Amino acid sequence: MENLVERFLRYVTFDTQSKPKNHHCPSSTGQKVFAKALYEELCEFGLSDTSIDDRCYVMAKLKSNVPYDVPAIGFISHMDTAPDASGKNVKPQIVENYQGGDIALGKGDEVLSPIQYPELHTLHGCNLITTDGTTLLGSDDKAGIAEIMSAIQFLQAHPEIPHGDICIGFTPDEEIGRGANHFDVEKFGAQWAYTVDGGPVGELEYENFNGSTAQVICNGVSVHPGTAKGKLVNSMYIAAQFIEQMPTEMRPEQTQGYEGFIHLTAAKMGVAKSELTYFIRDFETQGLADKKALLEQKVAELNKSLRKGSVEVTITDSYQNMREKIEPYPHIIEIAKLAMEECDVEPLIKPVRGGTDGARLSFMGLPCPNIFTGGYNFHGIHEFATIEGMEQAAKVIVKIAEKTALRYQS
Structure with a gap:
């Protein structure tokens, strides 16, 4: 997992803000550039079925390493950042061993304050990645992408961890409600998936507006x-x-x-x-x-x-609310809960006060709850992520893959 932070810091330098008034897919040139970079990185991993289509949906597959049948599962994140704040020239800063109080953002007067964001009181001792106060950070959802990539790399480096086929999908234009518009569920090949697009550590969501x-x-x-x-x-x-x-x-x-x-x-x-x-x-x-x-x-x-x-x-x-499409398959949630618990993460089951690619995908035949990334305050200049939370998310992805394989072991 040592490349996780470096990978994330590299990803946020791509300007991938989606543009709601542009009805092409993807809606911004920056997403094309980022999609191509992710495709090339996946090719370097040597994964099978690696592809990028003309709408910049990126897919790949880590093949099973067990001799028995395991349902293929997937992990999905989106490449775009929200139109609500600029995603150009993102300059992240690392705050090591946060001990409380206001955090100065960049050179101006902008601060990240626990008075405005009380959750900071629970993060003493953590290492934070913040903005410089002029842009959003992009942890929604480049943290999710970095976590998936690092988890896959970790599984490749540790073949002793059992897993079935792991399908990877990166989508454009999720922030403007179009992320699932051209997602090829059949090509993706998973029986169920998890969007890695949540917030604080432990979030596990299968209900949305x-x-x-x-x-x-x-x-x-x-x-x-x-x-x-x-x-x-x-x-x-x-x-x-x-x-x-x-x-x-x-x-x-x-x-x-x-x-x-x-x-x-x-x-x-x-x-x-x-x-x-x-x-x-x-x-x-x-x-x-x-x-x-x-x-x-x-x-x-x-x-x-x-x-x-x-x-x-x-x-x-x-x-629509994805609950009705996920509740008939309780094992999808149970596997994620057990994976979190084995990673010393307390599952926090809560509704998504918004929509996700997972909601649309669930109604397209791919049940798809959402798990955390370790990010906070999405869509604005006070967005930040914890390095510890990102590491835990990557570990949970690995553990979900392992728990799924062990569940189907004969």
Whole structure:
């Protein structure tokens, strides 16, 4: 595992931020560059079935080293970083033996503070990898990729550890909801898989939000302001009314655990037309339906109150809760739990308050829960990872491979 940190620090130098407005796959040139580098690295490992397709899905397989039949399992991570913060010119810094207090990020005034992020209180004595305060780090999900690569290299160096076929997959554009769009489940060849895309040590997730996206269009009337009296209808004021009438207790900053939310994620404003984008999330199908109905109700109420102008809404479903596709196969979760326990990691089973490639893949016939990477505060300049957490994730991957093989030993 000695190459794990070096590998991760090298990976985060690739600018792989996905671009939601670009509908090509991958959505950014940097992902193509990174995918090619990963493909070449896998080729150097000498794995079988190593491939990269024209959409930059990278796959490979470590062949079984046991004489009996073991189901092929997979490990999957995504190559892109989130559009929420810059992923260009990432300059990671290592904070050794953290003992508490604020961590200065780079040369400016930006700090990583335990007041804002109380989880830092639990990480005294750990070695942290942080940003310089100007970009995200990219541990979501380059930590996962580095952990998978290091685990595979470790299994190659230790043939005494039994394992079946281990399938590896790296996907583009997960952060913009497209990571599974062109994933070839049959080519991948696994009976089940684990996305390595979680956060703090111990996370094991097989539930995620049901997700929908709503586009709320506010229509006004544009007239030259010099002759606007009694004629102009500014759609931005209509949009402001709509935002104000949505319940504040349903905003994500007011929710946790199994509570869903309605999140205003983008706004494009203009006099004649304004467009609001909302993410609608709930763990239960009925809960999602209720939130969609509430949003439609608010549109109808605002239309009734307007003397001029109008509001319309279009709602599109994005993904579903993978729980129903994983619960019929409890051994998938049990193997991961046992692997963590044998690595002195306490399993932390919790819902994903978001979506993953694993949710889409589970509905495509590849049951795919999610395991931790050792990263924190994804999608922003305060993102960091612990070296110890990354090492534990890599060890858990190795142990899952071993436990799977031993389970099917005759």
